[in-house]
Amino acid sequence: MPNVLVVADDLSGAAEVASVIPMRTTRNLVLLGVDATLPVDDREVIVVDLDTRSGPAPAAEAETARAVATLGASRQVFVKVDSQLRGHVAAAVRGAGGFAVVCPALPRLGRVVRGGVVHLDGVPLHETDAWRVEPVPPPRSIADLLALEPVRVIPLTEVRGPELVARLRAIRAEGAVAVCDAETDADLDLIAAAGTSIRAVLVGSAGLAAALGREDHSFVEVPAPGDGVLVVVGSAAASAQVEHLRAAGAHVVALNPTTLAPVLPHPADLVVLTIDAAAGIVPGAARTLVAALADTAAAAARSSTSDLVLTGGETARAVLDRLGVTRLTVHGPLPGHHGAVLSTTPDGRRVVTRPGSFGTPGSLTDIAAALRSDHERHGGSHVSTTSPDTRPYIAVTMGDGAGIGPEVVVGALLDEGLATECRPVVVGDAARLRLGAEALGVTADVVTVESVEDAEFVPGRVNVIDLGLLPADLQWGELSAVAGDAAFHYIRVAAELAMSGEVQGICTAPLNKEALHAGGHVYPGHTELLAHLTGTEEVSMMLSTPKVKVIHVTTHIGLVDAIRKIEPGLVERTVRRGHEALVRAGVPAPKIGVCAINPHAGENGLFGQGEEAEKITPAIEVLQAAGIDARGPLPADTAFFLAGRGDYDLIVAMYHDQGHGPVKVLGIEAGVNITVGLPVIRTSVDHGTAFDIAGKGVADIRSMIEALHQAARMSPSPAAVPA
Numbered sequence: 166m167p168n169v170l171v172v173a174d175d176l177s178g179a180a181e182v183a184s185v186i187p188m189r190t191t192r193n194l195v196l197l198g199v200d201a202t203l204p205v206d207d208r209e210v211i212v213v214d215l216d217t218r219s220g221p222a223p224a225a226e227a228e229t230a231r232a233v234a235t236l237g238a239s240r241q242v243f244v245k246v247d248s249q250l251r252g253h254v255a256a257a258v259r260g261a262g263g264f265a266v267v268c269p270a271l272p273r274l275g276r277v278v279r280g281g282v283v284h285l286d287g288v289p290l291h292e293t294d295a296w297r298v299e300p301v302p303p304p305r306s307i308a309d310l311l312a313l314e315p316v317r318v319i320p321l322t323e324v325r326g327p328e329l330v331a332r333l334r335a336i337r338a339e340g341a342v343a344v345c346d347a348e349t350d351a352d353l354d355l356i357a358a359a360g361t362s363i364r365a366v367l368v369g370s371a372g373l374a375a376a377l378g379r380e381d382h383s384f385v386e387v388p389a390p391g392d393g394v395l396v397v398v399g400s401a402a403a404s405a406q407v408e409h410l411r412a413a414g415a416h417v418v419a420l421n422p423t424t425l426a427p428v429l430p431h432p433a434d435l436v437v438l439t440i441d442a443a444a445g446i447v448p449g450a451a452r453t454l455v456a457a458l459a460d461t462a463a464a465a466a467r468s469s470t471s472d473l474v475l476t477g478g479e480t481a482r483a484v485l486d487r488l489g490v491t492r493l494t495v496h497g498p499l500p501g502h503h504g505a506v507l508s509t510t511p512d513g514r515r516v517v518t519r520p521g522s523f524g525t526p527g528s529l530t531d532i533a534a535a536l537r538s539d540h541e542r543h544g545g546s547h548v549s550t551t552s553p554d555t556r557p558y559i560a561v562t563m564g565d566g567a568g569i570g571p572e573v574v575v576g577a578l579l580d581e582g583l584a585t586e587c588r589p590v591v592v593g594d595a596a597r598l599r600l601g602a603e604a605l606g607v608t609a610d611v612v613t614v615e616s617v618e619d620a621e622f623v624p625g626r627v628n629v630i631d632l633g634l635l636p637a638d639l640q641w642g643e644l645s646a647v648a649g650d651a652a653f654h655y656i657r658v659a660a661e662l663a664m665s666g667e668v669q670g671i672c673t674a675p676l677n678k679e680a681l682h683a684g685g686h687v688y689p690g691h692t693e694l695l696a697h698l699t700g701t702e703e704v705s706m707m708l709s710t711p712k713v714k715v716i717h718v719t720t721h722i723g724l725v726d727a728i729r730k731i732e733p734g735l736v737e738r739t740v741r742r743g744h745e746a747l748v749r750a751g752v753p754a755p756k757i758g759v760c761a762i763n764p765h766a767g768e769n770g771l772f773g774q775g776e777e778a779e780k781i782t783p784a785i786e787v788l789q790a791a792g793i794d795a796r797g798p799l800p801a802d803t804a805f806f807l808a809g810r811g812d813y814d815l816i817v818a819m820y821h822d823q824g825h826g827p828v829k830v831l832g833i834e835a836g837v838n839i840t841v842g843l844p845v846i847r848t849s850v851d852h853g854t855a856f857d858i859a860g861k862g863v864a865d866i867r868s869m870i871e872a873l874h875q876a877a878r879m880s881p882s883p884a885a886v887p888a
Contacts, residue, residue: 169377170237171212172229172261173245174252175478176485178371179214180506180518182245183495185375185581186210195493195508197485199232211236212495216482218252219452225253229260241361243377248276248370249295250283250304255311258368264337266360267307270347271372273582273874277348281318282306287712307344315341324352329359337363349867350376350580351607371504375581391470391515394533397462398439399455399480400521405753406476406529410437413530420458435533436471438462452479459483470514472536474529477521485516498585505532525878526753531555556587557669557880558617559873560659563593564674565681566635567648568854569864571601574674575609577869578627587877590620590668591629592655596637598629604641604862617667630658641860649680656691660698663845670880671695672872673849677856689721692840695847704842705742707815708828708851709875713808714815715824716743716841727820728762728776736784736817740795743815746841746879758804758813759785759797760823766798781819837872839879848876 169186173179179195196213213232217225233242244261246254248271258265270278275286282305283290289305290296296303304310308318317336323329324345336343343365345356350372357376360367367373396415398407411417419441438461440454462484466473475481485493493508493516504523508516517532535555561578564570575598578589591598595613602609613631614620620628634651656676662668673691681688688694696704707716718739719727740757747755759781763773777798788795797804801818805827808816818824828851838849850868858864 168240169210169243170233170240171210171243171245171374172232172257173212173214173478174218174225174247174257175216176214176482177476177478177504177506177518177520178245178247179212179478180481180493180495180508181371181498181504181520182243182374183210183212183508184498184506185371186212186377195495197482197491197493199228199235211240214478214482216479217257218247219479220253222253222256226256226260229257230262233261241364241377242366243374244366244368245374246368246370248274248283248372249285249290250307250310251296251299254368255313258311258314258342258366261366261368263366264333264343264363265368266333266343266345266356266365267311267368268345268347268353268356268373269307269368269370270353271370272347272349272353273372273580273870276370276372278307278344278346279348280306280320280346281308281316281344311342311344315339316344317341319343319345321346321348321352324355329355330362333359333363333365337365347372350582391472393434393436393469393471394474394536395462395465395469395471396435396437396474396529396533397458397476397480397484398437398521398529399458399475399477399483403439403476403521403529405526407437407439409526409530409753410435410533413534415530415533418461420454420461435537436465438465455480455483459487463487466514472515472517474517474519474532474536476519476529478518480521481516481518485510499532499535555882556585557877557882558667559587559589559670559672559876559880560617560662560668561589561591561593561873562652562655562659562671562673563591563597564655565645565648565652565677565854566594566597566639567641567643567645567680567859568675568677568856569859570652570674570676570854571597572605572859572862572864573850573866573869574598575601575611575627576605576607576864576866577873579607579609579625580866580870580873581624583870583873583877584622584624586874587670587880588620588622589628589672589873590614590617591627592632592658592662593629594633594635594651595629595631597635597639598627600860604860605864606862617662632658642856642858644677644680644683644856646680646683646685648684649677649682650684650686652676653681653684653686653694656694657698660695660845664699668845669883670846670848670876672869672876673847674869675850675852675854677854691838691847691849692720695840695843699843699845701843703738704840705739707743707746707839707841708824709837709839710828710851713805713828714743714747715818715828716740716746716815717818717821717824719820721821724820724822731762731776731780731819733780733783733787736781737787740784740788740793740817742841743817744793744795746839747814752814754794755814756812757793757795757815757817758799758808759795759817760801760804760819761798762819764800766800837868837875839875846876846879848872848879 171182183195215228244257248269277284285293291303291305308316353373353376415435415437417437490510496507499505499507505519595611598611610626614628659671692706706720762776767773767777781798804816838851840847
C-alpha cells in the first residue's frame with residue numbers, strides 16, 4: 166500500500182477511516198486541521214479532519230486544496246465523504262484536484278451504488294428521509310451532486326470485469342470524474358486497486374478506505390480508564406439512544422436551545438450532555454447549538470479525567486478544539502460497535518468518536534458500559550489495560566455440501582465488516598470450504614480448529630471445526646444422503662456449542678430437506694430440528710428483509726392443518742416472541758400488524774366461518790392489554806403494503822405462504838431467516854441450496870452476510886474474562 170493522505174470533513178469520519186487503514190510500523194494519528202504541528206514526512210498514513218461539513222462550500226474546497234498541497238506530495242490522496250452524500254462532496258472533489266474516482270458505498274450498512282445512484286437498503290437516496298434535516302433536497306444521483314463536473318458512471322459489469330483500469334484511464338483522458346457502482350466489499354477492493362494503480366484521487370466512505378488494506382482489530386490496546394464517562398450527543402438522530410441511556414441510570418443534562426444557558430453536568434460516573442429538543446430547536450442555529458454544547462462539555466471535561474464519548478463529527482471536533490487537542494492517537498474500532506473508534510489525546514484521555522446517525526437505541530449505553538467496565542476492573546487505578554472483546558462467538562453451519570452453502574459461507578466470512586461485530590467459527594468440512602473458495606475465485610486461509618477457543622481471528626482466515634463427513638468426490642448440485650446426514654451433524658454440533666455456552670449465536674447455511682430425510686433425519690427444516698436439539702417445545706420463524714419483517718404462526722404444514730392449528734394462545738405466543746426479538750434488536754416499541762386468515766379479514770362474516778373473531782381477535786386484546794402494540798386482524802395485502810412503506814416493524818403471518826411470498830418479492834437477496842424462541846439466537850439465509858448453480862462461483866453471498874450481521878447484533882456478548 167502506498168503512503169496515504171486522507172482528508173475528511175468531520176472528526177468522526179476521520180477517526181473511522183484512521184481505524185480501518187492499516188499501519189505497518191506506527192499507530193495512525195488524526196490531525197485536527199492542516200496546521201496541527203506534527204512531523205509527518207515519514208508517516209505511512211496522514212489523516213486530517215478539515216471540519217468543513219457544515220461550513221460554506223468555498224471554504225471546503227479551499228481547505229481540501231490546501232491539505233493536498235501541504236501534505237499530499239507523493240501520497241495516495243483519499244477524500245473521505247459521507248456515505249449518504251451529506252456535506253460538500255463536489256467542493257472536496259474540486260479541491261483535491263486530479264482525476265477523481267468516486268464511490269461512497271458502505272455495503273455493510275446497506276448503502277450501495279447502482280447506476281450512479283446511492284441506495285439505502287434498496288431505496289434510492291432521494292426517496293428516503295435521510296436528508297430530512299438538511300437545508301436542501303438530496304441529489305437524485307452522484308452526477309447531480311457533481312453538477313459542475315463531467316461524470317462517467319462505471320456499472321457493476323465493468324467494475325467486476327477485466328478492463329476496469331483501462332476504463333478509468335479512458336475517463337481520465339476525457340477530463341471527467343469516474344463514478345463506480347458497488348454492492349459488496351469485493352467491488353470496493355477492485356475499485357481501490359484500480360484507482361491506486363493509476364494514482365487517482367479516491368473519493369468514498371469508510372468502505373472504500375477499508376479496501377486500501379485489511380488489518381485485525383480483535384483486541385485494542387488502550388491506556389487506563391478515566392474516573393467516569395461523559396457522553397456528548399450532538400445529533401438529533403440519536404435521541405432514542407439518549408433515552409436508552411437515561412433508562413440505564415445515566416444522569417442526562419439537556420441544554421436549552423432557546424436560552425443556551427450552560428449548565429455543568431451533575432457529578433456522576435455516567436453523564437450525558439445533549440440538546441433539549443423538547444424546548445424547540447431554533448431554525449438555522451445548528452452551529453450556535455454545537456458551540457454551546459461544546460463549551461459546556463469542555464468545561465465539564467476539564468474538571469475530571471472522564472472518558473469522552475462524542476457523537477457527531479462536528480460536535481466531537483468542537484469539544485476537542487476547546488480542550489486544546491490537536492491530534493488523536495487512533496487505537497482502532499471499538500469491537501462490536503460499527504463506526505465507533507477508540508482514540509487517546511496526547512495527555513492520555515480516552516475518546517470514543519462515532520457518527521451521530523449510527524447505532525441502535527442501546528448502542529451508546531453499550532459503549533459507555535464497556536468503558537465503565539474497564540474502570541471497575543481496575544478500581545480506578547491508572548494502569549495499562551486491554552479492552553474486553555465483547556464480540557459474540559457465532560457457530561456457522563456449512564449447510565448441504567452439495568449446494569451453495571460452502572461458497573456463501575466462505576465468501577461471507579471474508580467480508581471485512583464482520584470482524585468488528587462477531588467471531589465466527591464454521592462447523593462443517595474444511596476441504597469443501599476450500600473448494601467453495603476456489604469456485605468463487607477468492608483467497609481464504611481455511612484453518613481447522615479443535616474448539617472455539619482455539620480459533621484466531623485475522624483477516625482472510627476462516628476457522629472451521631472440521632467434522633470430515635463428506636467424501637472428496639461429492640458432486641456439486643446433486644442430491645446426496647451423505648451430504649444430508651452431514652448437514653444434520655453440523656447443526657447438532659452447533660447446538661451443543663450453544664447449549665454449553667461456547668457460542669452465543671448460530672448462523673446456518675441452507676440445507677436440502679430431501680437430502681436431510683434421505684440421510685435418516687426426518688425434520689421439516691432447520692427450525693424444527695433446532696427446537697428438538699435444544700429441547701424447545703415451541704419456536705417461531707421470522708423472515709427479515711430491509712423493507713419488511715415477518716413472523717409466522719404456522720410454517721411447514723398443509724394449509725388445512727394450519728387453519729386448524731391456529732388458536733388465540735398460539736397467536737399470542739408468536740406475537741410475544743416477535744416483540745421480544747425486535748426489542749432485543751434495538752426497536753424499543755415495535756408496531757406489529759397481525760394478518761387475518763380470510764380475504765379482506767373476513768369482511769364482517771362475508772368470507773370464512775368467523776375465524777378472525779375466534780382465533781385472532783382474542784389474542785390481540787390480551788396483547789394490547791399487556792402494552793404490546795399489536796393491531797389487526799388486517800387483510801394480508803393491506804398489511805404488507807403498510808409494512809412496505811414503514812407503518813409496521815413486524816407483520817404476523819398466519820401460514821407459510823402468506824408470509825413467504827411478499828418477502829421473496831421485497832428482498833430475498835438480503836433476506837434473513839431468524840428462529841425466535843430458542844435459548845440461542847439462530848439466523849439463516851432466506852434461500853435454498855440452489856443446486857442448479859452450486860460450484861459455479863455465481864452464488865450471491867449478500868443474504869449470508871446479512872444473516873451473520875443479524876446474528877451478531879442479536880446475540881449477547883460472552884462473559885467477560887478478567888484481565
